[in-house]
Amino acid sequence: MKKILLFALVSVLFNCNGSAQKNETQEKETFPVTKTEAEWKEQLTEKQYYVLREAGTERPFSSPLNKNYEEGVYHCAACDTPLFRSEHKFDSGTGWPSFDREVEGNVAFSTDYNIGYARTEEHCATCGGHLGHVFNDGPKDTTGKRHCINGVALKFVPKGE
Template identity: 80%
Template sequence: MKKIALITLVSLFLSCNSSAQKKETKAKASFPVTKTEAEWKAELTEEQYYVLRESGTERPFSSPLNKNYKKGVYHCAACDTPLFKSEHKFDSGTGWPSFDRVIEGNVAFGTDTKIGYTRDEEHCATCGGHLGHVFNDGPKATTGKRHCINGDALKFVPAED
């Protein structure tokens, strides 16, 4: 009787393991710009390193780029790749810089399951730096996408007059 109870208990525990609990292991992709973690730490601020290299998220409403509406281009703060144009920026009210489209070919996409459900993650296609996530709740008049990007992942380059 004890064996049956033990087998039933073990089976119950094993059946409770969902895919959301499994740690995703993805092979490191190779990017045109690659550096050691020590090199990235030496070049980036602590906040930039946290966001770009550790896939962190800055506090909402903390980035000065959130309310920046000057004309120009938003580049990757790590490798200077142009990622987003100012004419595609909009105020989403979320507290992070938001864009309705990317500069094609410069942003790569992946899957993020770290918080228990699947989200579409965005990376710089040149250095692999984590930028943020893309959602389907953007302006319907354009693409319907909201690229929710950490300001610490960006460097703004103003347009020349």
């Protein structure tokens, strides 16, 4: 009986998910552009703050950028870093702006377990703002990736500006 209890205790200790430790690590991560929460709240709209700083999600089909087909570059709404190019945008039918690739080096990735399973979360590599998630169900003739991005996290800069 003692052996079973000892085995159960050891199993529990080694199988616990250290989410508190993960959160501490994420909070300590620094980015080239850092501001206090008060500064972000002053700069961003309520919806932008919710998505970019609190990892929220906007309602599908609510962003005018979802159906934007102009040529240009999509920048981070918080720090103006170029993130996605219009030639890599496609209509995924999901209700969020979707791209088959990012501007290399300008998007950071992490693993998100917020809804009970692992997803690859995307952040602006400059300010750490939450952008959305990347999935492996994009166009097969290009990268096969679908970067599903909250439109409110983006600022569109038309070609030539």
